[in-house]
Amino acid sequence: GQQVMQIPQYQHVQEGEDFTTYCNSSTTLSNIQWYKQRPGGHPVFLIQLVKSGEVKKQKRLTFQFGEAKKNSSLHITATQTTDVGTYFCAGFNDYKLSFGAGTTVTVRA
Amino acid sequence: ETGVTQSPTHLIKTRGQQVTLRCSSQSGHNTVSWYQQALGQGPQFIFQYYREEENGRGNFPPRFSGLQFPNYSSELNVNALELDDSALYLCASRKDTHYEQYFGPGTRLTVT
Numbered sequence: 001g002q003q004v005m006q007i008p009q010y011q012h013v014q015e016g017e018d019f020t021t022y023c024n025s026s027t028t029l030s031n032i033q034w035y036k037q038r039p040g041g042h043p044v045f046l047i048q049l050v051k052s053g054e055v056k057k058q059k060r061l062t063f064q065f066g067e068a069k070k071n072s073s074l075h076i077t078a079t080q081t082t083d084v085g086t087y088f089c090a091g092f093n094d095y096k097l098s099f100g101a102g103t104t105v106t107v108r109a
Numbered sequence: 110e111t112g113v114t115q116s117p118t119h120l121i122k123t124r125g126q127q128v129t130l131r132c133s134s135q136s137g138h139n140t141v142s143w144y145q146q147a148l149g150q151g152p153q154f155i156f157q158y159y160r161e162e163e164n165g166r167g168n169f170p171p172r173f174s175g176l177q178f179p180n181y182s183s184e185l186n187v188n189a190l191e192l193d194d195s196a197l198y199l200c201a202s203r204k205d206t207h208y209e210q211y212f213g214p215g216t217r218l219t220v221t
Contacts, residue, residue: 004151009115031208042153042212088151092208095165098140099151 007102021103023089113213132200141183144199
C-alpha cells in the first residue's frame with residue numbers, strides 16, 4: 001500500500017533560523033496536503049498542492065510538490081515560537097489521505 | 110460556519126467493551142472520514158462515509174464500524190476493545206468536490 005515518509009522526525013530550531021522538512025511517497029500522488037498539529041490539538045489544514053512542480057507560499061512558509069508528484073517539502077524562514085508543533089504531510093489517492101509520521105518542531109528562544 | 114465537533118472529549122473503557130464515538134461535520138460538508146492517531150504517530154485512516162455509505166477503508170478489522178446519517182453526522186463504533194485501541198480518534202469532514210479535510214478536536218480513548 002501507499003507509504004508516506006517524513007524526515008526529520010524532530011527539528012530543534014533557534015528562533016530566527018530557517019529549516020526544511022521533507023516528505024516522500026512510495027507512489028505517485030493525486031495531490032499532497034500539509035497539516036499542522038499543535039501540542040494537545042488536532043491537525044489543521046495548511047495547504048494543498050496538486051500540480052507537478054507546484055510551489056506555494058504562505059507568509060514565511062514555502063511548500064513545494066516534486067516534478068514526479070512523489071515528494072514534497074515545507075520550508076520555514078525566520079522561525080518563530082508560534083511555529084512550534086508537528087507538521088504532517090498527507091498524500092491523497094482515491095478516497096483517502098495517508099499521513100506521514102510528522103516532523104515535530106521545537107524552537108529555542 | 111460551524112466547525113467539526115466530536116463527543117465525548119475523553120473516554121475510559123475496559124478491554125472487551127464496546128464504544129461509540131460521535132461526529133458532527135462542518136456545515137456544507139457531505140463526506141466524513143475517521144482516523145486513529147496513536148501517541149507520537151500520524152493519523153491512520155480508518156474509513157470514509159459518503160451519502161450514508163462506507164466508500165473507503167483502511168487496514169482496520171471489522172470490529173471498527175461506522176454510520177453516517179442524513180444530516181452528514183457520523184458515528185464510529187468499536188467492538189471488543191483491545192488495549193492497543195487506546196488513541197486519539199479524529200473525525201474529518203470535507204465537501205466531496207474538495208480534497209482538503211477539516212478535523213474535529215478528537216476523542217481521547219483509553220482502554221484499560
